[in-house]
Amino acid sequence: MKKKASNLLRTITTFNPKHRKIMDDLPERYSYNPTLRWNADLESYFSNAYGPHHFSRISDALTRPSCYSCIRVNTLKSTPDAAIEKLRAVLKEKGADISKCEIGGMDYVLFVKGSGPQAIDYSCAADGKPPKEVLVSRKCAKAVLRGAQVYVPGVLGCTARVEKGDIVAVSVAVQQPGADGGWVVGITRGTVPQGSETDPYHLERSGLYIGKGRATLSSAGIFCVMEGLAVDMSVRVFNLPSLHDVLEEEIFLQNLPSIIVAHALDPQKGERILDLCAAPGGKTTAIALLMKDEGEIVAADRSHNKVQGIYKLAAEMGLRCITPYKLDALKSVCIINDSDDFSNHSCTKDNHGGNIQGSDLLNAEKDFKKSGRKRNGPGRNQSVGGRVEKSKGFAPKSFDQVLLDAPCSALGLSCRLFAGEETIESMRKHATYQRRMLDQAVQLVRPGGVLVYSTLHPRIGGPGLVGRFEFPDGYTKLKNLQPFD
Ligand SMILES: C[S@@+](CC[C@H](N)C(=O)[O-])C[C@H]1O[C@@H](n2cnc3c(N)ncnc32)[C@H](O)[C@@H]1O
Numbered sequence: 199m200k201k202k203a204s205n206l207l208r209t210i211t212t213f214n215p216k217h218r219k220i221m222d223d224l225p226e227r228y229s230y231n232p233t234l235r236w237n238a239d240l241e242s243y244f245s246n247a248y249g250p251h252h253f254s255r256i257s258d259a260l261t262r263p264s265c266y267s268c269i270r271v272n273t274l275k276s277t278p279d280a281a282i283e284k285l286r287a288v289l290k291e292k293g294a295d296i297s298k299c300e301i302g303g304m305d306y307v308l309f310v311k312g313s314g315p316q317a318i319d320y321s322c323a324a325d326g327k328p329p330k331e332v333l334v335s336r337k338c339a340k341a342v343l344r345g346a347q348v349y350v351p352g353v354l355g356c357t358a359r360v361e362k363g364d365i366v367a368v369s370v371a372v373q374q375p376g377a378d379g380g381w382v383v384g385i386t387r388g389t390v391p392q393g394s395e396t397d398p399y400h401l402e403r404s405g406l407y408i409g410k411g412r413a414t415l416s417s418a419g420i421f422c423v424m425e426g427l428a429v430d431m432s433v434r435v436f437n438l439p440s441l442h443d444v445l446e447e448e449i450f451l452q453n454l455p456s457i458i459v460a461h462a463l464d465p466q467k468g469e470r471i472l473d474l475c476a477a478p479g480g481k482t483t484a485i486a487l488l489m490k491d492e493g494e495i496v497a498a499d500r501s502h503n504k505v506q507g508i509y510k511l512a513a514e515m516g517l518r519c520i521t522p523y524k525l526d527a528l529k530s531v532c533i534i535n536d537s538d539d540f541s542n543h544s545c546t547k548d549n550h551g552g553n554i555q556g557s558d559l560l561n562a563e564k565d566f567k568k569s570g571r572k573r574n575g576p577g578r579n580q581s582v583g584g585r586v587e588k589s590k591g592f593a594p595k596s597f598d599q600v601l602l603d604a605p606c607s608a609l610g611l612s613c614r615l616f617a618g619e620e621t622i623e624s625m626r627k628h629a630t631y632q633r634r635m636l637d638q639a640v641q642l643v644r645p646g647g648v649l650v651y652s653t654l655h656p657r658i659g660g661p662g663l664v665g666r667f668e669f670p671d672g673y674t675k676l677k678n679l680q681p682f683d
Pocket residue numbers: 456474475476477478479480481482498499500501504525526527528603604605606
């Protein structure tokens with residue numbers, strides 16, 4: 199009752215001379231100019247490490263999306279030139295600028311150039327009133343900044359009397375300091391902000407406007423349904439053409455550093471490779487393509503659903519050399535008893551001794567086609583469950599190459615609108631977790647084999663690190679390892 203009353207209070211809009219002032223303040227208020235607020239100790243740690251000026255530039259850069267989308271062409275199903283031609287046709291209206299990667303041997307990587315930031319004129323109401331608004335979650339805003347539309351589940355609030363077809367400004371709700379010293383979003387789904395200065399959320403949205411578009415539902419309608427398009431974006435602060443549902447089996451969206459990880463491994467046809475922390479399978483499939491799908495890649499992740507996702511991605515891309523397993527990387531080396539038979543180098547009891555072939559692959563393909571990947575439903579990287587193989591770990595020195603893509607702090611991932619929750623302590627925990635995984639991974643490389651360690655962790659190697667370690671005589675001491683540039 200109390201909540202209803204306060205919502206009602208927020209929805210009362212009357213003509214107010216202050217509106218004029220708000221419209222005068224348009225450039226500052228209705229802009230995209232976020233400032234990341236860091237934990238004080240972490241900020242001073244980074245300022246010392248990078249220098250205050252450099253860290254402040256990093257912090258600003260993190261709030262912006264990449265200025266290009268990076269695409270890996272599935273060379274089993276297409277060629278870079280064919281993919282470029284199809285992409286140009288699909289993105290014709292958007293006049294997309296598409297180019298090939300110029301790094302030797304990487305011409306199957308394509309870049310679609312974006313633009314921004316651009317200033318947007320939000321003054322759409324002739325009577326001087328502030329624009330009608332749709333407030334979205336951070337997750338939704340990140341997607342919009344990378345070319346997506348606003349879908350119903352991403353909408354948190356909506357100013358009163360938004361009608362279907364209205365032009366609305368789209369703003370983001372970002373965590374604010376809470377009374378208990380923590381962080382709160384404070385805005386729950388269904389909130390009705392006003393846009394005027396009396397609106398309790400007025401200040402919080404200043405400088406957090408990401409574009410405008412046409413509402414496809416009324417304010418009441420948006421909160422009556424669970425899915426569907428809410429705002430058809432016409433102008434965005436950053437323009438990156440959306441590649442959702444585009445050439446699905448022929449291309450894969452992947453950031454350049456992740457593709458480079460597969461090259462650092464330099465996989466050869468016929469090798470046996472372990473990919474630890476493999477889901478959703480981006481690097482696994484990149485490696486499989488470099489191996490021309492010949493050999494075996496054991497792709498392990500601890501999440502059941504994500505392992506299921508690797509099956510589906512491999513099936514979608516037509517890759518047969520991938521064997522997905524559910525496995526905790528902290529237990530990836532199996533304990534050896536004298537009686538154990540390691541002829542297949544796996545301690546996995548229910549190991550089906552091969553790759554996802556025959557019926558497994560067919561089922562995964564059927565599941566993938568049946569699912570039809572609905573908007574706001576499970577995406578390429580999400581799965582709804584099903585059977586997966588479990589592994590009990592692998593015999594020491596049983597792989598030609600091991601890739602460890604340990605979960606990182608995600609501190610350097612753009613575009614970020616909030617950084618308040620990370621602390622020095624949480625960074626330390628990540629470092630310890632990664633170190634324990636690395637201790638396991640190195641034991642699985644055969645003498646003469648290679649380990650690639652890919653992470654993003656400021657305590658270990660700056661904002662990103664790909665380490666390539668060779669083991670001419672087998673693994674001896676981790677402390678002797680040197681990163682490879
Ligand atoms: C950075 S993502 C990996 C991305 C992936 N390599 C790719 O390129 O698509 C980290 C993954 O580590 C997995 N993970 C986290 N802790 C794990 C553990 N103890 N054992 C196995 N996988 C783990 C997560 O489920 C997540 O899928």
